[in-house]
Amino acid sequence: MENRKGSVMGTIRWLSYDIAGAFLYAAGVHCFTSAHHIAPGGVTGISIIINYLTGIPIGILVLLINIPLLLIGLKFLGRRFTVRTLISVAILTFFLDYVVVKLPVYTGNTLLASLFGGVVMGAGLAIVFMGGSTTGGTDIVTKLLLQKHPYLQMGRIIFIIDLIIISASTIVYKSIDSALYAIIAMFTTARVIDALLYGLDIGKLVLVISEKSDEISQRIIHDLDRGVTLLKAAGGYSGKQQNVVMCAVRNSEYVKLKQLAHSIDPKSFVIVTSTSEVRGEGFKPIKEDN
Incomplete structure (x- = not known):
């Protein structure tokens, strides 16, 4: 029934x-x-x-x-x-x-x-x-x-x-x-x-490669109120182990994140790509579209 x-x-x-x-x-x-x-x-x-x-x-x-x-x-x-x-x-x-x-x-x-x-x-x-x-x-x-x-x-x-x-x-x-x-x-x-x-929740996916990744991730969490994921990585040339900061932000927040990373580590390497949709806490809720 x-x-x-x-x-x-x-x-x-x-x-x-x-x-x-x-x-x-x-x-x-x-x-x-x-x-x-x-x-x-x-x-x-x-x-x-x-x-x-x-x-x-x-x-x-x-x-x-x-x-x-x-x-x-x-x-x-x-x-x-x-x-x-x-x-x-x-x-x-x-x-x-x-x-x-x-x-x-x-x-x-x-x-x-x-x-x-x-x-x-x-x-x-x-x-x-x-x-x-x-x-x-x-x-x-x-x-x-x-x-x-x-x-x-x-x-x-x-x-x-x-x-x-x-x-x-x-x-x-x-x-x-x-x-x-x-x-x-x-x-x-x-x-x-x-x-x-x-949806209009398009944004940026940002990867920050820096020796000060821990400090940058903490600042992103506290200053931008965004979640951060630390990815284990190793330099292809040096072989040095370090964390890569991964964070999804709205377009309007990207400039703040970039400035924040540069202020902590002027030598940081920032990779950014546009995303067509972001779901999860702080964005659209994760749910099944019928």
Whole structure:
């Protein structure tokens, strides 16, 4: 009984995410991008271009393009993925053709349209992804290609596909500006998705190599209120044993840590790398994302 209840609640949850995300994504397409001849890659970009040439509703085109892709992918991607994706695409089609068409269209500056379109579309896609669904399209093509050629890089595949679509939009709209605005919209969408999915708790992972590692670690703990891990290490040339200080901090705290290390040991060696997500005490809580 509890398992069935949990299954029902899970279904309601991902449907809720799908509905909310599809509405936002459709609003971004209708209110901002399609009205300004911006085709920001993917199946939606193809649909916007075909809609401009034929007048066929964008939502129907999204559905018609996705169905053969889903049928091809059914064997390789599994029944559950295919069914959920089809439902997500159907919801998106409904919003594109029957709901958001009643919303006002922004007719102002095209740059603002590409930026705000990217923000709204990115927010919509992020919500869909949070619910464990996908809007299909290039995701399916990418997964199928990776099944056959696992050595390929996913980001590169998506980039090439989107580049072809954006190039086509340049020819159809007879404007290089359309392609440039599409790139802006794509970039904005990607950034918003990353921010919502991985949070704004991005930061720096800092490694400090110093003979005064113990003193530096204590100062970090007391002055910055950050946890520290001491890694056992040995110099490759000297063979000398010493500790390496490892610490995760927010971007705003990195400068303080660097100054602190330098003030204690001007000869300290600091290595820093950006992190897309930090979880644990002082950052986002560690929990399983469903």
